[in-house]
Amino acid sequence: MTTTISINDSHRLLAKQLDMAPRLLLGPGPSNVPPRVLQALSMTTVGHLDPLFLQMMDETQTLLRYAWQTDNPMTISVSGTGSAAMEATLANTVEPGDVVLVGVNGYFGHRLLDMAGRYGADTRKLTKPWGETFSLEELRIGLNCHRPAILALVHAETSTGACQPLVGVGELCREFNCLLLVDTVTSLGGVPLFIDEWGIDLAYSCSQKGLACPPGIAPFTMSPRAVEKLQQRRAKVANWYLDISMLCQYWGNERTYHHTAPINMNYALREALRLVAEEGLAAVWARHQANAELLWQGLADLGLTCHVPKEFRLPTLTTVTIPPGVDGKAVARQLLQEYNLEIGGGLGELAGKVWRIGLMGFNSRRENVILCLSALERVLKNF
Ligand SMILES: Cc1ncc(COP(=O)(O)O)c(C=O)c1O
Missing domain, CATH: 3.90.1150.10 (Aspartate Aminotransferase, domain 1)
Structure with a gap:
């Protein structure tokens, strides 16, 4: 039996070379992506267990720790966009029934709330008009009222342009024995941010904004307090792809295969972070x-x-x-x-x-x- 391959006009059209305008x-x-990052992106692809790539992963971790001002050992790049790293913070720390309090003063607070609910959290929200931020006193009242396991805030609300002050929030969270989770998607590489000094336990970001890398790879960090909550889980992390304990067997000493890392995106991220470190x-x-x-x-x-x-x-x-x-x-x-x-x-x-x-x-x-x-x-x- 023979089969014929069909080709029509739309197939021919799709075969045209891509030509993007210089936006x-x-x-x-x-x-926009700087030439050095584009150059890194186009370097030859090596295997995800190649010693050269493994060494590069270590370097990326060091550079990420600098950009975020943290010593957290669990600081890695998640394969995916900012939303994937956002989901990783919640998937790993939320257990069904945990109270998660989210500061909602824009679009991305809603996304956090939605995601936390999908992992079985008892979600509560503090709201403010879009464009406003939460004061320490308002956060204290919210923590006192809801007694959450996690407080989630958006540092830089891209939907409103407002910057949430974070000084003192980490101490407040310790006083109420909860973890502090912060969205730093529009702040990393552009806005002063001190993960350790500010007592942030979980943070995520993206590659395509302050770091000026294409989208598709996402910084993630977790403090020892958050790791402790992860280790004490009763149930397995409900998301296989984003299970940090498994991912850390690849990022840590074991170097066990988990998934095929997007090799060239990791080159690009490393170069983008190097540019930040060079400028200071x-x-x-x-x-x-x-x-x-x-x-x-x-x-x-x-x-x-x-x-x-x-x-x-x-x-x-x-x-x-x-x-x-x-x-x-x-x-x-x-x-x-x-x-x-x-x-x-x-x-x-x-x-x-x-x-x-x-x-x-x-x-x-x-x-x-x-x-x-x-x-x-x-x-x-x-x-
Ligand atoms: C504050 C904030 N959080 C999360 C995200 C989601 O990131 P991504 O679109 O890379 O998945 C964005 C995207 O713009 C954002 O601005």
Whole structure:
């Protein structure tokens, strides 16, 4: 019996070489990838148990510990995007019935709450309007009322542009004998962050924002207190792929195969972290702050207002209120079509109300701020 291979016009179309426009990514992420990271990504693929790769994994752990300011031995890259590492923090520490208290003041607080519930947590939430943050006193009242096993907060709410102050929260969590879990997706590599000094027990991030790497690999860290909770589990971790005890047999001395690591993404992450270390964290944070302030001043000069009060504004992501009568989507579309410039629209409650301008990692540069402001000024003249 013979079978014929069919080929039609759509197959021929799909065989065309990919040709992407040179976008400047000033939205909520991903951000543009620097040449050194792209170069690392294109290096020859080796095996996931090759001694060269294993050595590189150790180096990535060291660089991640620096970027996060932690000594946690369990600091690794999870194969997947930020949401995978987010899920790893919850899957490993939540046992059915555990009370998990989530600070919900934006879109990603809701995601944490949803994920925790899927692992059987008794979820509780503290809410604040989108764009506001929680004070220590409000957190104390919440902890006292709910007595959770875990308090989860979003350090940098990408949906609102607000930065949650974290100094003192770790001590508060120790006082109430609970773990502190923090989303650092839009803060790692852009906003001051001290995992150990601030008493953060579980944190995750992504590769595609402050670290300026493509999406697909996600930093994860766990303190000895969180490891203790993991070791005392009564039930198996319900997620096989993200079971940290098993993953750590690959990252630790055993070097046991768990899954085939995305080799080249790990090269890219290592190079991105090396760039952060070369510049130095203090300089990286100062650069993000200076460029954000330049943006804020320029927006004010254009008569535009920011959604978040300056005191709580993220240097990595700014939410700009869309002026009445202006079609926000049309403005963003025109910026993309005419200037190859991507900015983001609002998410969730802020959909249609704000634009989101990201200045992260490699993209946090003076020339990008000036280009963005002048393109925005020109486009807004048509509205
Ligand atoms: C604060 C925050 N948390 C979690 C995520 C999820 O990360 P990812 O889209 O890489 O899965 C994002 C994505 O933008 C985010 O901004």
